[in-house]
Amino acid sequence: MSKRAYNFNAGPAALPLAVLERAQAEFVDFRDSGMSIMEMSHRGAIYESVHNEAQERLLSLLGNPKGYKVLFMQGGASTQFAMIPMNFISAGQVGSYVMTGSWADKAFKEAKLAGGAHVAATSADKKFLAIPELSTITAADNAAYLHVTSNETIEGTQYAEFPDSGSIPLIADMSSDILSRSFDVNQFGLIYAGAQKNLGPSGVTVVIAKEELIAESPSTIPTILRYDTHYKNNSLYNTPPSYSIYMVNEVLKWIEEQGGLAGIEAKNRDKAGLLYNHIDGSDGFFRGVAEPSSRSIMNVTFRMQSEDLEKQFVKAAELEGFVGLKGHRSVGGLRASIYNAVPYESVKALSDFMNHFQKTQG
Structure with a gap:
């Protein structure tokens, strides 16, 4: 193999060499099935075992928090920007957003379209080159949730600690720093992350949510955009990005190997x-x-x-x-x-x- 590049891409980004080599070895014939996992039915026992293993391994790395479910979604964080307000904002409510830069702004704009949005704090006065002081973050009285972007890839900022949202669910876009450090998942109602930076290749988005939040969704929104659709079907309602999920499982194994x-x-x-x-x-x-x-x-x-x-x-x-x-x-x-x-x-x-x-x- 020729010399590998020094890969500092923002996403899709570097994958562990050990994971790529394992995937290469299993690419044509997965578990002696005579097929690549890319060719298998997502309803088959072999694929479902990988699917479930990835969910369990992710929760294990997070300390096996009780009452949480892992979903494998499609559409990247951008689809989550719309799904969150559509699923959680009821009449008379808003989503409260901490404005920290480019990605927080994208999420905020989708909430304005899909429900209603409120600025809980902003670092615009610092050109988004700092995270607002936690003491300045105030959710609206009628907030359905408080939303943060844990790491802004463009500006290069990151929360050192997360705000205490009290009884209001805390929702986080962790696309660019999920599993990069220890944190208490119990502080969050829902976490979402595009896989293509720290979890695997592009094509799958991971959602980690309290089951009570996603067990029932409004019947007025399209079926495919309802969290309860994916929750009740174990993320197998429609054909999942099976190879990307397989790769996520391999990356999670690698993280275990790193301690x-x-x-x-x-x-x-x-x-x-x-x-x-x-x-x-x-x-x-x-x-x-x-x-x-x-x-x-x-x-x-x-x-x-x-x-x-x-x-x-x-x-x-x-x-x-x-x-x-x-x-x-x-x-x-x-x-x-x-x-x-x-x-x-x-x-x-x-x-x-x-x-x-x-x-x-x-």
């Missing part, structure tokens, strides 16, 4: 610390974008002294095998997405390259 959430968090903090320390110690040649107290351990955003220098950096990096370092088109700059599957060695190589570039161009 679970505690082990993976330690590795992630080491990677993030290496980059942020390099940026902060570069005498201004590189500068972090997000406020230090809100920095993400998944998406490291940074700038240089000019856009021309940033373009030179990206071009030179690509020649050395570094992929995905250009910042999002909406904000520019530079970004290294260092999700679970990005090895420390790749981050160390990037740090060394940054040091070399500064010495030759500074």
Whole structure:
């Protein structure tokens, strides 16, 4: 195999090499069935065993919280933006949203269309480069839920702790940092995450929800958009993205092998610390974008002294095998997405390259 790229893509993103190799070995003939899992009926016993195993393994990694169900959905987080208000906002209610950046804004706009939306707090005054102080977050009196985006991939910010929503269900979009660190799932009514950053390939969206929230949905919304449809059918109401779910199960096995959430968090903090320390110690040649107290351990955003220098950096990096370092088109700059599957060695190589570039161009 030729040398693998240093993959810092924001999503779809790096997958563990060990998972790819296991999937390669099982690709043509899965469990001596004479078929790839991609070819199997989702109603068959072999596929259903993988499906159920993935659900159980995910809850196990989260400490086996009581009363929660894992759903495998389609349509990415973007479909969840619409499903959440459609399923949970009743007449006279609103969804309360903490506005932290681009993805929170997308969720908020869908809620305005599908039900009603309220701003519980915002960091717009800081150009979304910080997470609002938890003490400033106030849900509306008629809030059906409080919604947060745990990690903003574009701005590079992340909650260090989550707000206490009291009796109001706390809902979180964790697409870009799920299973990157330990957290108490019992604090949440519902969590959703597109798989393509930390859980597996694109095509499947994971929902982890309290069963009491999703057991009954309004009969006025389309069947396929009702949480209770998927809950009552074990996410098998329609054909699921079976191969993506198989890959999620393999990634979850790999996370177990890394020591679970505690082990993976330690590795992630080491990677993030290496980059942020390099940026902060570069005498201004590189500068972090997000406020230090809100920095993400998944998406490291940074700038240089000019856009021309940033373009030179990206071009030179690509020649050395570094992929995905250009910042999002909406904000520019530079970004290294260092999700679970990005090895420390790749981050160390990037740090060394940054040091070399500064010495030759500074």
